[in-house]
Amino acid sequence: MASTPSKSQILSLFRSLLRTARDFSDYNVREYTKRRTIDGFRHNRHVSDPSSIAAAYSDAESQLQIARRQVIVYSLYVPKLKSIMEIKHA
Secondary structure, X not given: OOOOOOHHHHHHHHHHHHHHHHOOOOHHHHHHHHHHXXXXXXXXXXXXXXXXXXXXXXXXHHHHHHHHHHHHHHHXXXXXXXXXXXXXXX
């Protein structure tokens, strides 16, 4: 069984997920990824069992790897037009 990650490792993973979310070119996917990251960490905020913490951390690490691969795939198919939300926020 993996050891329990430290608070700094968990925060680093959280920041990495948010940084990866910023790399998506599509507004909807970018915002969904940010929202999903924040919601996932909030959902697990009060987990205190070391094995549950390790499992949640491991799951988040795998989600980070998936998100990084998806950024590459989405970068291959960048939409030609920006979303209305991107135009509004620019």
